[in-house]
Amino acid sequence: MLSKLICVTVGPGTGVRDDTQGHVRARHRARTWSWLVACGWCLIATVATMGHTYVVNAKSPNASDRNPGTRQAPFASISRAAKVATAGDTVIVQPGVYREDVQLTHSGRPGAPIRFEVADVALHDIEGSRPRIGFTEKGEAREVECDFIAGCDGFHGVSRASIPADKITLFDRDYPFGWLGILAEAPPTEDELVYTHHERGFALLTMRTPELSRLYLQCARDDDIAHWPDERIWEEFRLRSAGEGRKLCEGPIVQKGITDMRSFVVEPMQYGRLFLAGDAAHIVPPTGAKGMNLAIADVRVLARALTAFYKSGRTDMLESYSRVCLRRVWKVQRFSWWATQLLHRFEDDNPFDQRRQLADIDYVTSSRAGSLNWAENYVGLPMEWD
Numbered sequence: 006m007l008s009k010l011i012c013v014t015v016g017p018g019t020g021v022r023d024d025t026q027g028h029v030r031a032r033h034r035a036r037t038w039s040w041l042v043a044c045g046w047c048l049i050a051t052v053a054t055m056g057h058t059y060v061v062n063a064k065s066p067n068a069s070d071r072n073p074g075t076r077q078a079p080f081a082s083i084s085r086a087a088k089v090a091t092a093g094d095t096v097i098v099q100p101g102v103y104r105e106d107v108q109l110t111h112s113g114r115p116g117a118p119i120r121f122e123v124a125d126v127a128l129h130d131i132e133g134s135r136p137r138i139g140f141t142e143k144g145e146a147r148e149v150e151c152d153f154i155a156g157c158d159g160f161h162g163v164s165r166a167s168i169p170a171d172k173i174t175l176f177d178r179d180y181p182f183g184w185l186g187i188l189a190e191a192p193p194t195e196d197e198l199v200y201t202h203h204e205r206g207f208a209l210l211t212m213r214t215p216e217l218s219r220l221y222l223q224c225a226r227d228d229d230i231a232h233w234p235d236e237r238i239w240e241e242f243r244l245r246s247a248g249e250g251r252k253l254c255e256g257p258i259v260q261k262g263i264t265d266m267r268s269f270v271v272e273p274m275q276y277g278r279l280f281l282a283g284d285a286a287h288i289v290p291p292t293g294a295k296g297m298n299l300a301i302a303d304v305r306v307l308a309r310a311l312t313a314f315y316k317s318g319r320t321d322m323l324e325s326y327s328r329v330c331l332r333r334v335w336k337v338q339r340f341s342w343w344a345t346q347l348l349h350r351f352e353d354d355n356p357f358d359q360r361r362q363l364a365d366i367d368y369v370t371s372s373r374a375g376s377l378n379w380a381e382n383y384v385g386l387p388m389e390w391d
């Protein structure tokens with residue numbers, strides 16, 4: 006998704022060459038989009054030609070796979086859209102629960118390739134003027150030559166690992182607990198998010214749609230989801246988040262899992278012609294709900310810098326990418342760490358720590374200055390380069 010945001014912002018540009026074929030394979034209008042080629046069919050399809058747009062909306066009363074797939078007459082299933090979509094098309098999937106195995110019927114074409122399950126992705130010559138992305142597709146080695154590479158491949162991707170270890174510094178902090186998250190077919194319990202500080206541990210009630218809720222419980226870091234049958238999960242939510250007359254809206258749990266909590270930053274966020282963005286460059290504990298926001302803010306800066314480069318040959322904005330992003334990243338790290346230590350139970354906390362925590366929560370909820378501080382950071386700090 007981050008790659009797509011960069012593309013949409015930067016707009017049309019240059020070309021992409023496949024050296025294994027020895028000829029120009031894909032004339033995308035921006036070399037900077039090269040990373041997409043290895044990243045996903047929907048991104049490629051959207052950027053390359055801006056073709057047809059199909060809408061899937063299982064919840065629409067008009068939804069049917071016999072429809073043309075428009076907003077007024079949407080498809081009921083993603084599979085139907087995957088069947089008719091061709092290179093250059095965009096599929097918009099409206100919120101809902103789709104239980105399907107999706108297979109694409111059509112392939113890409115020169116200029117709008119679609120590649121699945123490429124392996125051995127590796128970045129080459131990132132410090133040079135023509136970095137390359139190598140990968141294996143159907144047993145064949147391939148390469149994509151780029152002007153720049155946007156490393157938007159998440160925490161476990163190859164981008165950050167491609168930078169020599171002595172060229173970057175890693176900063177991190179682990180937390181001694183995890184989050185058990187569920188997606189439930191239940192309306193939100195409240196119109197607002199509910200953050201709970203409880204002696205049994207933190208809990209959070211959030212929502213996805215009027216019919217789907219996303220809820221989280223603090224749990225042991227090494228906990229096993231197999232130990233959490235649905236009834237135990239709801240019982241724990243009732244204990245932590247009901248109360249004060251609140252009646253929890255419950256429903257079938259359609260997804261559940263346990264996530265580690267971590268703070269992590271890499272400095273700098275660029276090396277040569279590789280620019281890291283999103284979780285590839287930093288992770289925040291989800292308490293502040295900032296990870297995706299931070300990722301989007303990164304690519305916004307990168308897209309502006311790339312636009313300046315392609316429009317006027319300016320390189321100063323690209324050169325300051327890491328410095329500009331890190332100023333915001335560290336403020337968001339601070340907020341996310343602070344919100345985490347404010348709301349969770351730490352096993353080694355003593356009664357002093359617990360009283361201090363309650364005083365901090367009281368300050369946030371009763372002081373205008375305290376609540377403004379939370380609100381400013383939670384809603385989001387000003388964007389750079391407006």
Ligand SMILES: Cc1cc2nc3c(=O)[nH]c(=O)nc-3n(C[C@H](O)[C@H](O)[C@H](O)COP(=O)(O)OP(=O)(O)OC[C@H]3O[C@@H](n4cnc5c(N)ncnc54)[C@H](O)[C@@H]3O)c2cc1C
Pocket residue numbers: 006007043044045126157158159160161162163184186264282283284285291294295296297298299300
């Ligand atoms: C429990 C939880 C709750 C959260 N809640 C919020 C919230 O409320 N608000 C918020 O802002 N953030 C939230 N986040 C954080 C947010 O989900 C992440 O920060 C965000 O998804 C990071 O986006 P990304 O694109 O950088 O990385 P990712 O989402 O990890 O995406 C990277 C993509 O790159 C792909 N990829 C990797 N390697 C390759 C390859 N070689 N070839 C092709 N593709 C590749 C991956 O498959 C993946 O699709 C939450 C996180 C968690 C764990």
